[in-house]
Amino acid sequence: AQSVTQLDSQVPVFEEAPVELRCNYSSSVSVYLFWYVQYPNQGLQLLLKYLSGSTLVKGINGFEAEFNKSQTSFHLRKPSVHISDTAEYFCAVSKTSYDKVIFGPGTSLSVIP
Amino acid sequence: GAVVSQHPSWVICKSGTSVKIECRSLDFQATTMFWYRQFPKQSLMLMATSNEGSKATYEQGVEKDKFLINHASLTLSTLTVTSAHPEDSSFYICSAPSTHHFRNSPLHFGNGTRLTVT
Numbered sequence: 001a002q003s004v005t006q007l008d009s010q011v012p013v014f015e016e017a018p019v020e021l022r023c024n025y026s027s028s029v030s031v032y033l034f035w036y037v038q039y040p041n042q043g044l045q046l047l048l049k050y051l052s053g054s055t056l057v058k059g060i061n062g063f064e065a066e067f068n069k070s071q072t073s074f075h076l077r078k079p080s081v082h083i084s085d086t087a088e089y090f091c092a093v094s095k096t097s098y099d100k101v102i103f104g105p106g107t108s109l110s111v112i113p
Numbered sequence: 114g115a116v117v118s119q120h121p122s123w124v125i126c127k128s129g130t131s132v133k134i135e136c137r138s139l140d141f142q143a144t145t146m147f148w149y150r151q152f153p154k155q156s157l158m159l160m161a162t163s164n165e166g167s168k169a170t171y172e173q174g175v176e177k178d179k180f181l182i183n184h185a186s187l188t189l190s191t192l193t194v195t196s197a198h199p200e201d202s203s204f205y206i207c208s209a210p211s212t213h214h215f216r217n218s219p220l221h222f223g224n225g226t227r228l229t230v231t
Contacts, residue, residue: 032219043119043206043224044157051219090156098210098219100147103157 002027002093004104012110013081021076021107023065023091033074034092034101035065044090050074061085086111116140117209119223126197126230134192134226136207142187143209148180151204151225163190197230204228 005024013019025031035047048059055067065076074091091104118137126132136146144165149157161182162170169182179201181193190209194201206225 034220036222041227044222046220049219094220098145100159100162101208101220102159103149105156 002031002102004091004093004102006091006104006107008107010108012112014112015083016080018079019081021089023074023104025072025093029095031093031095033067035076036090036092038088081111083111083113085109117221117223119207119226121226122224123227128198128230129196131193131195132197132228134205136190136223138188138209141211144187145210146190147208148192149206157206199230202228202230
């Protein structure tokens with residue numbers, strides 16, 4: 001079975017500063033990895049995904065993530081955050097690219113003006 | 114625009130009544146759909162996998178008789194919360210996988226349904 005850990009439940013960061021949201025996963029098989037963002041009282045939006053190929057994945061809104069198989073990590077980064085990035089971020093894993101997705105506990109990103 | 118339509122977006126019902134939530138895939142067929150529940154300030158927990166033309170597969174701890182799932186067509190799955198109680202108040206989200214990565218995404222989520230049971 002797969003599981004996802006997001007070590008930071010809350011991350012406050014000043015506007016225009018860089019940010020990294022950490023994600024680690026465990027699985028006995030190869031997995032596919034995702035980052036989703038959820039704005040207050042809204043559904044989920046896919047930020048980026050790793051299915052195969054290059055371990056550095058670029059997504060929407062200036063976010064990127066790096067897949068590290070040896071460390072079983074998939075950390076999300078952005079070099080300069082904006083107020084509009086304030087939201088809940090979920091790291092997720094699945095066995096195949098269209099299988100059920102298992103979500104991590106989430107990280108609440110708060111961008112401070 | 115949305116590729117998975119979920120309806121209603123919010124609903125308030127009285128304790129003891131039943132509520133039906135619809136999840137439709139637009140522009141692509143989905144033989145499988147997934148239903149999640151999200152309590153405030155928490156993550157999404159998978160409730161069940163809806164299978165077109167067959168019984169749903171429920172996750173451990175989810176009451177099958179309380180959360181009825183019907184996947185009657187390749188584009189529609191419904192979740193019915195039967196005899197709802199205040200503790201069922203939550204945010205319910207469906208998702209549908211696209212094997213052809215419709216719009217470059219393997220999995221599409223509905224916008225969710227906010228259920229409040231009074």
